[in-house]
Every structure is written in C-alpha cells, then in structure tokens.
Amino acid sequence: MMPTNHNEPSQQHSAGDITTGFKRCARCGDNKPLSDFLRRTGKRSSQGSRRGTCRSCRAQLKNLEQTAVLTADPRLVTDHSVRNSRSSVHPVAASPQPPTRTLPAPPPVEGPDASVLRPNRQGKIRMRGRTDKGSRWHQEIDLELAVTLVQEHAAVVVNRNTIRRLYSNKAFRRYILARDRHTCFFCGNYGDTIDHLLPRAKGGHTTPVNCVCACNECNQSKADRNLEDFIGDS
Template sequence: MQINQDNQGRPSRIDSQAGSKRCARCGEIKPVSDFLRRTGKRSAKGSRRGTCRNCRAQLKKLEQTAAFPMGTDPSLEMPSREAAHSHFPTPEPLFKPQRRTTRALPSPLPVEGPDASVLRPNRQGKIRMRGRTDKGSRWHQEVDLELAVTLVKEHAAVVVNRHTIRRLYSNKAFRRYILARDRHTCFFCGGYGDTIDHLLPKAKGGHTTPMNCVCACNECNQSKADQRLEDFIGE
C-alpha cells in the first residue's frame, strides 16, 4: 500500500504492516483492527474501510435517528424495522391544525459530526456524495462543493470525510420523514397533508432537504406551485 500525504503533510494511509491507520473521519490513528475489512467484489485483498468502527457506529446512529428523529411518531407510519426496535415518546404535535396564523418553520434535526467547512473538493472542484436507493443499494456521484455544503447545512447529508458526504435519506425515507415530522399537517393551511412541498421551489434553486421541505395538502401545494414562500403567503 502506498503512503499518501494529506495537505497537512500527515500520512493519510499507513502501511497495514505497521498495524495502524488514520481514520478519514475523526483523524485519529488507530490499530487496523479498528477498521472493518472491505468485502465488496471490487475490494483489494486486505483492504479496510477508511472510517474507524467508532465513526461508522456514529454515522449509523445518525442514519437511524434521521429515519425516525425525535419529535416524530413512528405509529403514524407503516411498521418498519427501526420502529420495531426502538421506542419514541409521543410528543406534543408540532403543528396543531390552524388557519394561517403562525408559521414556525420545523426545527431541523441536530446533526453531529464535522461541519461542512471541513470539505475540500478534488481538482475538478467536486465532492463525492454517497447514498442508498429506496431498495438499499449504494450509489455515488460527484457534486459541486457548493451543493455539498448546502446539503450538509440543511441536514440532508453528513460529512464522512473531507472529500465525501453521505446523503441521509433515500427518496422514500425522506418523504416518510417529512410527513411524520409534520404529522401529516399541511404547513400552509393546517389541514391533512400528504405531499412534500419545497419552500424555496426547486426551479428557484431550492433543494430537497429537511430545512427546505414541509408537508402540504394537495391544494396548497398546487396553488403555491413555483412561488417563493413570501410571495405565496403575501398574496
């Protein structure tokens, strides 16, 4: 295995013969036994994961809390593995049905881990983004640094290491999360809602993130269409 230097001159990979390796997420040097072996078909023999067991456990926990975060009630949803293995107290509803009076934005999930300022793009200016499809298979793509930073700041992704982020939700999981978080209550009229609305429309540069998306009823979603929130409310 070759020894690369990162841009602070630290070795980022250490020969496994030496028995230790630097974790790409927490930056600590740990025994190689703290890194899981890669098992994929394309993995080199003896290759190990870049993040330590501890960091992997943290990332996993983040994904689980993202699936059913605090303040949501899994009983609203189809039974799932996560729901079967954990208990969430039933909180006060986040949105009591009401006509257009107050419109507090849903508070975002606290996200642990490095913040977006640690991200460093490759020579093409890109950050690698990983995720899972609804069916659980892995995908990855390169995204611009700016998009990566937005996705992390808006709690749709977490930093894995300085070159990589991980999307927290598959499409279905995202929809399920927003509807549960908002208790199927339309953000605009307080009625029953089962659609996802982008506060800043995608056409105007908004992204599909917990901070930019709310539950909306069909009618409000249609009439809001591609308007900005302020324009819609101010009409």
C-alpha cells in the first residue's frame, strides 16, 4: 500500500486557485479573482495574462503618490534598492515620486549644420562610424535620414557628403541610462532598458532626442504605441 501524502490536498488547492481564475497579488499577497488584475498588453504578453498588482493596491498607491510629499532628495529614487520595491509587502516608503516626464536636453554637439549636406550622384549621403569593438564601418543613407540623425544629435557633419555616427550600440545604451540616472521615463521606477518615444515601426530613430530610459514592464507595455496613447492608457 502506498503511503499517504498529507501535502496532496494543499497542492491541489494551490493548483485549483490558478485553474479556477485566482491570482496572488504581488503587493498585498492575497489571492484574488483575475478580474481584480489589469490585463497585460504588448507583443510579448500571452493571451489572458494579468499584471502582478491588483486594482485596489494600484488605486491605493496612486492616491499616495498624489498626496505624499517626499522629504528626501528625489534623486534617491534612482538607487538600485528601488528594484525590489514592487515585490515587497509594504512598499509605500520606497514608492518613487511621480515622474514629471520632462524630455532631457540633448547633448551639445559641435560642427556644421545639417543644411550643408549635399547628396552624391546616386542621391545618397555617406555615413561612417565604429562598431562596439572599435572597427570602422560605413554605408550610404538617404539625405532625409542623415539630416534627422544630425538634428537629433546622433551624428555630426564631416563634410557636405559625409556624416559620422557619435555612438556605437553599447556606448549609446550606456549614455542614455547614465543621462536618465536609470530612472524610467514613464513610471519613475528603476530602469535598465532603452525605449523609443516614437517607435521605429512608425519612423522613429535611435537618437538621444527620441530615446529614454524605461523599466522592462513599461517598455513591454508601450510596445509600438505612440507616447500620447501609452500615457493616456496608463
């Protein structure tokens, strides 16, 4: 005869909570119906997936953010200790100040204006730069793209037929995260990813003007939506 496992009822009950439409809130720790959780959005979210925080906890935190006055330096919210604030049982003391969503100033760039650019006989502008390992590369791009890269401080004019990219891929990522102090542009929490304000699918480019620091959750939720649409739904 097989020995009786006294843990089986509790395991079945735990599995039943998931299959019957219950979910544990990441903030208060209570098991609540799935209807108490907002749906996840974005390309990577599966069908029917829900956010980790229930509606009541979200409403409570929103009210606290609107009425609380931080006595500490607001720059302290960029500390790495804020990473685990979402999963703590009492995260009120660590909740960051609501972001002002002020676009950062572009870096100062010296050089000729983009108006001096002239395409070659093929109608192209030569662009050159360096890879992450320091190797040189070059390619030909349209005049419109070259002007945009110069105006948005991602490249400088070398001569009327050539521009030079200022950052490699890794250097650009380090620059944006350091510029924004690892603070998510959308929610104010700790961020370690780069998001395009105007999505690349809609014509945006990887430039200091169009890119901001974002947390992983906001980056996935925004997906390819415009900034105005995403902020309106949040």
